[in-house]
Amino acid sequence: MAETENNKILEVKNLRTYFYTDDGVVKAVDGVSFDLKKGETLGIVGETGCGKSVTALSILRLIPEPMGKIVEGEIIFDGKDLLKLGQKELQNFRGNRISMIFQDPMTSLNPVYTVGNQVMESLVVHRKLSKEEARRGSLKLLEMVGIPEPKRRFASYPHEFSGGMRQRVMIAMAIANSPSVLIADEPTTALDVTIQAQILELMDELKSKTNSSIIIITHDLGVVAKYANRVMVMYAGKPIEFSNVDNIFYKPMHPYTIGLMKSITRLDEKNRKKLKPIEGLPPSLIDLPKGCIFRIRCKYAINQCKKEYPPLVEIEKDHRVSCYRAKEFMDGILERFGN
Amino acid sequence: MLYFIIRRILQIIPVIIGVTLILFTLMYIIPEDPAKLILEKGATPEALQNLRGKMGIDKPVYVQYWRYIKKLAKGDLGTSYRYRRSVNSILADHYPNSIKLALAAIIIEIIIGIFAGIVSAVKKYSFWDMLVTVSTTIAVCVPVYWLGMMLQVSFGLKLGWLPMSGMGDGSIRYYILPAITLASVSTAFVARMTRSTMLEVLSNDYITTAYAKGLSTNMVIGKHALKNALIPVVTLIGMDLGALMGGAILTETVFNWPGVGRTIYLAILQRDAPVVIGGTIILVMIFVVMNLIVDIIYALLDPRIRYEKKEIQI
Known part of the structure; x- marks a missing residue:
């Protein structure tokens, strides 16, 4: 038991991040708990607006204040609650022990400073x-992430780089201090498909070199299947299913996850069926319905779903689901991939 | 870059030709006889005619213009009707005073304007932001001459801390009130512009990146945000410097400042065409040069504008 506890590098408990807008309180993240083990890649998936990016930003406390606020929760890293740290201590963690790669490399680098300057700064x-020393260090980093002719490119500005190259620079900045945790917030969404693969391979390679853990946030299930060890599926600010990647892909127990799996193309299936989209739209995060949030779009919804939100419970070992009918899926009473 | 600068300097020539043409036409249209201005009342028609011939103003206007341009090319701005002195020496006496005052005003503008803008952007909706918003609104609304006179009355007359007018021995005490007066409106604009560009810049992704790196707030704002936010502000300040150098007519008049604004103003009243035209030409040149300097600073601040075709993508 003690060993598994030590194995956890990061633990997020009951995180709630709200945004206070003119229209009301947006509960972007509403009770998210998960843990990250040493050396693993954790995937967080969900559709746009489900709170996955806000979860990531909350870990480094990068939520834009005063509009957004982490109202509750604990983020335990290295025995310390990051939410209780002062600014100075927090700055020591950011970019050093935990670093982050952002979605859009076109806008994530400062246009008025050279690439070299920005990498050096991280060091x-x-x-x-x-x-x-800093110059030599950053040249080495640029080389590590596969920038050709790092000496010459050191003095280039971001606008002289393509998207993929800029994302490589972002990665170089993120791994500069060999962080224990690397959070990648949709690192490949803004890139071409071929570049996507390169960037993901690079991240995977660097992970094994530096023995760090990665949280990869994406809506691309293919990326998750290939790179993640465990997956957390989020819906409307809440985690709805959390397990290893095999369980999520082959034995999903939440109707939403099942729906997601039905809506992707699979090359390994003989009798390819028509893709099945999930009916309806995700709810507005301002006026969440009582009970299960997904029930409006769920064809398995029962009366109980209206009354109370189903808690995230461990249905089987390392497989947590927040659905009253998860057990029926497990026992085969309900058919997952049938019609 | 060098090519760009040379090209921009050459562009001054057509601008000067245009400006002199317009001014010459305007001064010619005014039905005032320079010879009558110079000679006392009751001068004989012969004497007047004689003087006109000497000055060359009996010739058709295009001949006069051509002569003027020829002299201008040699750097000669002609002779004042009123003072019988060369315009060059009159302007040389007064321009430095205006430039000094303009520089003093610009310093106030840069320090107070940018600082106030940053504070009100970073502490959005705070007491300081409110204070900046209210005081800039007041500064924009208050007429310059009224502000100048109020400062004179309160700090000069009532409190007696600062001299009320003139340049005195040229010590810094004489600059304070006119410089504040001259800078007031522009400082308010700079503060507001800095605030809005700063707010825009602060919402950019690279600011989040900078925080995620572990930089302190001061570093993020002072290094990453400020350089981006200043790009439009530099334009504003540069334009303003050009305008302040010749446009300080009100302030110079209120404070009896021996600058070129007041000189040109008096010359207009006295129909002293050579002084008006000469002063304006220098003004235009300063304005064009200021614009050039702004463009160069622009390129230094923003690497995406580098006036040369050097784009490499890998």
Whole structure:
């Protein structure tokens, strides 16, 4: 037991991040709990607006205040609750122990500073380095992430780089201090398909080199299937299913996850069926219905679903689902992939 | 870059030709006889005619214009009707005073304007933001001459802390009130523009990246946000410097400042065409040069504008 506890590098407990808008309170993240083990890749999936990016930003406390606020929860990293840290301590963690790669490399680099300057900054801010050391360090980083001719590109500005190259620079900045946790918020969404694969391969390769853990946030189930060890599926700010990647893909127990699986193309199936989209739209996060949020779109909904939100419970070992009927899926009483 | 600068300097020539043409036409249209201005009342028609011949103003206007351009090319701005002195020396006496005052005003504008803008953007909706919003609104609304006179009355007359007018020995005490007066409106504009561009910049992704790197708030704002936010502000300040150098007529008049704004103003009243035209030409040149400097600073701040075709994509 003690060993498994130690194995956890990051633990998020009951995180709630709300945004206070003129229209009301947006409960972007509403009770998210998960843990991250050493050396693993955790995928967080869900559709746009389900709170996956806000979860990531909350971990580093990058929520834009005063509009957004983490109202509750604990983020335990290295025995410390990140939510209780002062600004100074927090800055020591950011980019050093936990770093982040963002969605859009076109806008995530500062246009008025050279690429080299920005990579060097990541090094200098956390370590006492001479200018020459920092320069050498960042050249090495640029080389590591596969920037050709790093010496020449060091003095280039972001606008002289393509999207894929910029994302490589972002990765170089993120891994500069060999962080324990790397959070990648849709790192490939803004890139071409061929570049996507390159970037993901690079991240995977660097992960094994530095022995760090990765949280990859995406809506691309293919990416999750290939790179993640465990997956958390989110819907409307809440985690609805959390298990290893095999369970999520082959034994999903939440109707939403099942719906997601039905809506992707599979090359490994002989009798290919028509893709089945999930009917309806996700609800507005301002006026969430009582009970299960997904019930409006769920064909398995029963009376109980209207009354109370189903808690996330462990249905089988390492497989947590928030659905009253999960057990029926497990026992085969309800058919998953039939009509 | 060098090519760009040379090209921009050459562009001054057509601008000057245009400006002199317009001014010449305007001064010619005014039905005032310079010879009558110079000679006392009761001068004989012969004497007048004689003087006109000497000055060359009996010739058709295009001949006069051509002569003027020829002299201008040699750097000669002609002779004042009123003072019988060369315009060059009159302007040389007064321009430095205006430039000094303009620089003093610009310094106030940069320091107070940018600082106030940053504070009100970073502490949005706070007391300081409110204070900046209210005071900039007041600064924009208050007429310059009224502000100048109020400052004179309160700090000069009542409190006696600062001299009320003139340049005195040229010490810094004499600059404070006119510089504040001259800078007031522009400072308010700079503060507002800095606030709005800063707010825009702060919502950019690269600011989140900078925070995620572990930079302190001061570093994020002072390094990453400020350089981006200043790009439009630099334009504003540069334009303003050009305008302040010749446009300080009200302030210079209120404070009896021996600058070129007041000189040109007096010359207009006295129909002293050479001074008006000469002063304006220098003004235009300063304006064009200021614009050029702004463009160069622009390129230094923003690498995406580098006036040369050098785009590599890998």
